[in-house]
Each structure stands twice: as C-alpha cells, then as structure tokens.
Amino acid sequence: MKEIELKLKGEIKRLTNQTFKFDERVKEGWFSAVYFLKTREIAKKFKPDRMVTMQFFQKEHAVLCGTDEVIALLHTFSDNPGNLEIHSLKDGDKISPFETVLTIKGYYQDFGYLEGMIDGILARRTSVATNVYNVTKAAGISGRQKPVIFMGDRDDHYTQQAGDGYAAFMGGSTAQATHAMNEWWGKKGMGTMPHALIQLFDGDIVSATEAYQATFPEDDLIALVDYNNDVITDSLKVARVFGNKLKGVRVDTSRTLIDKYFLRNQHVLGTFDPRGVNAELIFALRKALDAEGYQHVQIVVSGGFNEKRITDFEKNEVPVDVYGVGGSLLKIGIGFTGDNVLINGKDEAKAGRKYRPNPRLEKVEI
Numbered sequence: 483m484k485e486i487e488l489k490l491k492g493e494i495k496r497l498t499n500q501t502f503k504f505d506e507r508v509k510e511g512w513f514s515a516v517y518f519l520k521t522r523e524i525a526k527k528f529k530p531d532r533m534v535t536m537q538f539f540q541k542e543h544a545v546l547c548g549t550d551e552v553i554a555l556l557h558t559f560s561d562n563p564g565n566l567e568i569h570s571l572k573d574g575d576k577i578s579p580f581e582t583v584l585t586i587k588g589y590y591q592d593f594g595y596l597e598g599m600i601d602g603i604l605a606r607r608t609s610v611a612t613n614v615y616n617v618t619k620a621a622g623i624s625g626r627q628k629p630v631i632f633m634g635d636r637d638d639h640y641t642q643q644a645g646d647g648y649a650a651f652m653g654g655s656t657a658q659a660t661h662a663m664n665e666w667w668g669k670k671g672m673g674t675m676p677h678a679l680i681q682l683f684d685g686d687i688v689s690a691t692e693a694y695q696a697t698f699p700e701d702d703l704i705a706l707v708d709y710n711n712d713v714i715t716d717s718l719k720v721a722r723v724f725g726n727k728l729k730g731v732r733v734d735t736s737r738t739l740i741d742k743y744f745l746r747n748q749h750v751l752g753t754f755d756p757r758g759v760n761a762e763l764i765f766a767l768r769k770a771l772d773a774e775g776y777q778h779v780q781i782v783v784s785g786g787f788n789e790k791r792i793t794d795f796e797k798n799e800v801p802v803d804v805y806g807v808g809g810s811l812l813k814i815g816i817g818f819t820g821d822n823v824l825i826n827g828k829d830e831a832k833a834g835r836k837y838r839p840n841p842r843l844e845k846v847e848i
Contacts, residue, residue, distance in 0.1 A: 496572065496846075497648075499554035501666050508559045511595055518595040525591040535824035536597065537838065538584040538604060540816050545615045546575045546583055547649045548607030552600050553846055556586065560593040569843035574611070574652045582840040583818075590822070597820045604818040606642075607649040613789075613811045614653025620792040621805050628796075629656040629804045631672070632663060633784060637809035650811065674701070674732065680709040687716045688723050695727070702729040704782060711735065712742040713763065714770045721776045730780035730803065733767070735759050737786055759783050761800045768801040782806060 505512070511519045525532065549570045557563050567587040577583055583604070586593060614632065621628040632650040635643060640662070647663025658664050661671040675694055683690040691705045703724060707716040717731045735741055737758035743766055744756045754762055764781060771779050783795075784806030792805055823837040824830060831837065 497550035497666060499557045502551055502554050504558055513599055514595045515598045518597055522591050522595045532590055533826050534590045534822045535585055535587045536820050536822050537582045538818050538820045539580050539582055540818045541579045542816050544577050544608050544816055545611040545653055546571055546577045546608055547573045547611035547652045548604040549573050549584060551603050555596060556593060562592050566593060568846040570846050571842055582838045601818045601820055605816055606814055607645060609814045609816045610646050610649035610811060611653040612816060613813060614650045614655050616789045617792055617807055618654035620789050620796060624796040624799055628802060631806045632658045633806045633808040634812050635659045637812050674704040675706045677709050685710055688719055691720050703727055704730040704732055707731045708733050708735040711739055714743050714767050717767060718770060721771060721779055728779055730782050732782040732784060733759050734785045759785050761795060761798055764800050764802060780804060
C-alpha cells in the first residue's frame with residue numbers, strides 16, 4: 483500500500499491546463515445550466531461589484547479527485563482568471579463528510595457559470611477514485627496487497643477514459659486497460675489476450691498463446707483460460723507447454739456458466755454457487771497447478787468483481803494474485819455541492835449552509 487499512501491499524502495505534482503482537452507464551447511456556456519447563464523447576465527447588469535466566495539463539499543468519506551481539472555477549467559474559461567483566489571486540497575487527499583475541498587473567490591460574473599461543471603468533475607473523478615481505493619483496500623485485507631487492474635473501457639463512453647484512468651490511478655490501481663486511461667499520468671495501457679484471439683485459433687488456447695508470445699515476446703505471458711469453459715484443463719495445457727515462461731492465467735468465466743470441472747466432480751456441488759469465477763474453482767485451479775509444479779503461475783480473475791466480492795475472496799483466502807475490475811468502479815455515488823457563502827467577505831448563504839474554513843486548503847496560483 484506504500485504507493486497508495488504516498489499518493490494520498492499529496493506527494494505528486496498537480497496537473498496543469500496543458501493536460502486537459504476541453505471543448506471550446508465551455509466558454510459559450512454550452513455545458514452550463516441555463517439558470518447560471520442568466521444569473522451571470524444579471525450580475526453583470528445589477529451587481530458587478532459583488533465578490534463572492536464559493537465553496538465545495540460532499541457528504542462521504544472519500545478520496546478526492548478532479549481538483550486539478552477544475553483549476554485548469556477556471557484558468558481556461560473564467561473571465562480574468564488572474565483575479566481569482568483559489569484554495570484547494572489535492573487530488574488523492576482523503577476527505578471527510580462536509581469538509582470544504584475547494585474555495586473560489588472572485589466576481590460572480592467571472593466564474594459562477596462554471597459551478598455545475600465543477601460539481602460534475604469532482605463528482606465523477608472522486609467517485610471513481612474512491613471506488614478504486616475501496617477495491618484496492620479490499621484486495622489487501624489478507625495481508626498481501628494484490629494488484630488491481632482498471633478494466634473500465636467497455637463500461638462507459640470512451641471520451642471518459644483519460645479522466646477515469648487518472649482517477650483510478652489516484653485510487654490505487656496498478657495498471658489500466660487502454661493507453662487513453664494512462665494519458666494524464668504518463669504511462670501506457672497494458673493487456674494480454676481477449677477471447678477474440680482464442681476464437682481466431684478455433685478455441686486452441688495453446689496455439690493462441692504461442693502466437694501471442696511470438697508477436698509480443700517482451701510481455702509477461704498471461705493466458706486467458708476460460709474460453710472453453712474448462713479453466714483447469716486449459717491452464718494445465720499452457721503450463722505444460724510454456725513452463726517457467728508462463729507468468730499467469732486469467733479466469734473470466736461468465737456468471738451464467740458452470741465450469742466443466744464441476745460437471746466432472748459433481749460430488750462437490752450443493753453447498754455453493756458454482757457459476758462464474760467462484761472461490762471453489764480458484765482453489766481447485768491453484769491445487770492443480772501446484773500439483774504439477776507450477777507454483778510460479780499466478781492466477782488473475784476478472785468478470786463482475788467489486789469491493790464486496792473481493793472482500794469475500796480475501797477473507798476466505800482464495801488464492802488470487804491479481805484482480806481485474808471494470809464496471810463497478812465507474813458507479814457515481816458521490817455528489818458535490820457548490821455554495822456561495824461569503825459576499826464581499828461577509829457571511830451570506832442560504833439557510834443550512836455556512837462558510838466552513840479548512841486549514842488543509844492550499845492557495846493555488848493560476
């Protein structure tokens with residue numbers, strides 16, 4: 483967990499507005515709620531001298547992400563950005579319910595129309611970072627931290643990959659599925675073989691793996707072994723051919739299928755759900771690999787894993803080495819609120835809200 487702890491202490495540099503590829507229509511208000519646009523026009527006409535302080539918070543224990551993106555947004559699209567006074571926590575900081583994470587001080591008409599976009603950026607990035615952090619924490623409760631691969635490319639619109647990948651990195655994932663997911667933090671995507679590769683070789687897992695190794699000899703060799711719904715048989719097939727060159731096998735059995743191992747060993751059925759990637763299947767796979775001397779072969783699992791499933795696996799010491807997680811990490815469960823709480827330095831907020839100074843905030847120059 484050392485890498486994660488370093489990130490959560492804020493020991494990485496802020497991203498700049500050079501990182502982000504904003505849509506120029508932001509300046510036109512295209513992505514802002516119309517009532518913010520109308521308020522901007524009224525402020526210009528009737529209250530141009532009102533200096534507001536806007537603060538942002540949310541209501542969960544979370545891992546903050548999106549602050550650098552918000553600061554870049556303000557730098558790029560606010561009027562007179564040099565006149566804004568911004569105080570912010572950092573991406574990767576742990577935050578508490580109702581803790582102020584960001585304040586912006588300036589004339590309302592200069593930046594107020596961006597409020598909803600700021601809420602949305604913080605909500606999505608923080609949700610993903612927090613989801614990944616919780617999953618990564620679950621993957622280490624057995625005492626050995628298991629890597630988590632972020633595989634969310636098929637679970638949302640592709641335009642979200644760069645930001646989601648960065649948020650996943652902030653949360654603690656060790657690798658991402660696409661190059662885009664790594665764009666903001668300077669790495670490359672990683673991956674081995676999909677089912678489509680094995681299909682091209684008529685379901686012959688050994689031939690597909692041989693072709694993979696011949697084409698990408700520098701890669702860690704990890705074979706996908708559930709194509710024929712017989713993971714133990716196919717894992718042993720590739721292990722016998724590749725020996726020490728085989729780094730691992732990945733099990734991605736559909737939740738609607740029962741592996742052929744259980745059909746051959748029906749006496750073990752009756753006390754658990756045998757569908758998909760289940761604990762008993764992984765125990766049996768580990769035992770079979772070890773029995774033939776392949777203790778070095780790691781087991782990677784994917785397919786519908788979330789914090790709860792990983793927690794259950796780890797509590798029961800299921801012999802998994804790496805988790806691949808996708809859709810569950812992209813659930814948006816954290817919402818942010820922006821409030822104007824000071825006007826010209828004096829308290830002025832709607833009932834139930836007030837200025838909440840936070841000594842952890844640092845001043846940001848833009």
